[in-house]
Amino acid sequence: MDLVKEINDKYLALEAEIDQKLEKVQAEELKLERQNEKLAERSIYTPAPKVLSYEEALLRNTNTLKALEIAKARLRSRSTYSPVEKLLQKALQNYRKELESLQETKDKPEDQDNQEEEEEDNLYELVMQNVIEAKKQHSQKTVDL
Numbered sequence: 001m002d003l004v005k006e007i008n009d010k011y012l013a014l015e016a017e018i019d020q021k022l023e024k025v026q027a028e029e030l031k032l033e034r035q036n037e038k039l040a041e042r043s044i045y046t047p048a049p050k051v052l053s054y055e056e057a058l059l060r061n062t063n064t065l066k067a068l069e070i071a072k073a074r075l076r077s078r079s080t081y082s083p084v085e086k087l088l089q090k091a092l093q094n095y096r097k098e099l100e101s102l103q104e105t106k107d108k109p110e111d112q113d114n115q116e117e118e119e120e121d122n123l124y125e126l127v128m129q130n131v132i133e134a135k136k137q138h139s140q141k142t143v144d145l
Contacts, residue, residue, distance in 0.1 A: 052060065
């Protein structure tokens with residue numbers, strides 16, 4: 001009986017914990033629904049856009065143009081000299097050099113193996129040619145005698 005009671009108590013505690021979590025989630029959902037309703041009400045009652053006079057519009061436009069020119073000048077000065085960009089370029093070049101050297105060292109053993117095989121083949125062919133020539137010379141000498 002104690003075992004059944006312990007299991008029952010355990011699951012009752014888990015059920016209570018799940019109920020608490022469910023209540024929290026439901027409360028958060030209600031909160032979000034209220035916020036969405038408030039946002040919907042605000043979007044319905046948007047104020048009319050402010051109509052500027054000709055002078056105010058001119059002033060706003062000139063200020064905007066000045067700000068754009070200043071931003072453009074800043075960008076131009078930063079693009080002409082950027083130590084960070086220079087460091088990144090140097091790091092990229094070093095990385096590429098290292099990568100190329102690693103690839104070359106990786107390719108070299110294969111090339112060396114191929115060269116050694118070619119040299120062995122060439123040496124074998126040269127020896128065989130010498131043997132054939134020696135046989136020809138020997139056969140000519142025996143014919144001449």
